[in-house]
Amino acid sequence: MCYESEFSASCNFRFEIECFYNLTTADTPLTSTPPPATSPPSNNTKNTTGKKINSSRTIIIASVSAVALVVLVVSSCIFVFLRVRKSKVKAEKGGEAAEAVDEIKNAEALQYDFSTISAATNHFSNSNMLGQGGFGSVYKGKLAGGELIAVKRLSTDSGQGDLEFKNEVLLVAKLQHRNLVRLQDFCLERNERLLIYQFVPNASLDQFLFDPVKRAYLGWEKRYKIIGGIARGLLYLHEDSRLRIIHRDLKTSNILLDAEMNPKIADFVCS
Incomplete structure (x- = not known):
């Protein structure tokens, strides 16, 4: 800024390092600073990515191998188990077959000749008949040695x-109980089928209950004894015996009494 005075002319200059006025669009420079260039990925990034891929591949291969190993072990165990079980089944079948043969031999040992039994019962005469049921008739017999049979x-x-x-x-024959009639022998010849039981002298319970004279012989003590024996025999048949036979025709005519009036259940197997 310049001015004149009455003595002399002088000028003053003022400046600042900061901008003290606003630049307009026209005042902006025509060239602009270019954006920073994107640098390509470094080798460290590539190595990290490669390591991750290799690690995932290793995990997958290990998992597949472990699963395959488990499947192989389980399959081997199942195969061995089936082989052992098959061998046991064959052995059991062989044992059952041998047992069946032995049982048939035992049955042959129990068999009587028809002529022997016919002679013991006087050729199945009516005078020796003890009773008759739906499966056949029962006869009293006496063997050559003097043993009485039914x-x-x-x-x-x-x-x-x-x-x-x-x-x-x-x-x-395998059923053995003091309150069951014991089967001793049998006979199988042509069309004849005979079962030989122990002889029970006092016949059946119905002959006492329905006879006015014999009924008086059955006091309450004897009746209680008979009832208890029947219950024990049924319990053996239904629960305690190996065969577990269910008696389907229990009645007084099938309850036999021995010399001491002990009850013995008969006809517990339908023939």
């Missing part, structure tokens, strides 16, 4: 085969 002559229309009859005989 022979049940089964009806010929039972429809039972020889092997089935022998198997049933063996089953009944």
Whole structure:
């Protein structure tokens, strides 16, 4: 800024390093600063990515290998188990077959000749008949040695085969209880099927209950004893015996009494 005075002319200059006025669009420079260039990924980034891929691949391969190993072990165990089980089944079948052969031999040992039993019962005469039921008639017999027996002559229309009859005989022969009638022997010849039981001298319970004279012999003490024996025999048949036979025709005519009036259940197997 310049001015004149009455003595002389002078000028003053003023400046600042900061801008003290606003720049307009026209005042902005035409060239602009270019944006910073993006630098390409470094080698360290590439190595890190590669390591991650290799690690994932290793985990996948290890997992697949472990699963395959587990499947192989389980399959081997199942195969061995089935082989062992198959061998046991074969051994059990062989044992059952041998046992069946032994049982048939035992049945043959229990068998009587028909002529022997016929002679013991006086050729199944009516005078020796003890009773008659739906499965046949029962006869009193006496063997050559003097032993008394009860022979049940089964009806010929039972429809039972020889092997089935022998198997049933063996089953009944295995049942041993003081309140069951004991099966001693049998006879199988042509169409004849005979079951030989122990002889029970006092016949059946119905002959006492329905006879006015014999009924007086059954006091309450004897009746209680008979009831208890029947219960023990049924418990053995239904629960305690290995065969667990259900008696389907229990009645007074099937309760036999021995010399001491002990009850013995009969006809617990339908022939």
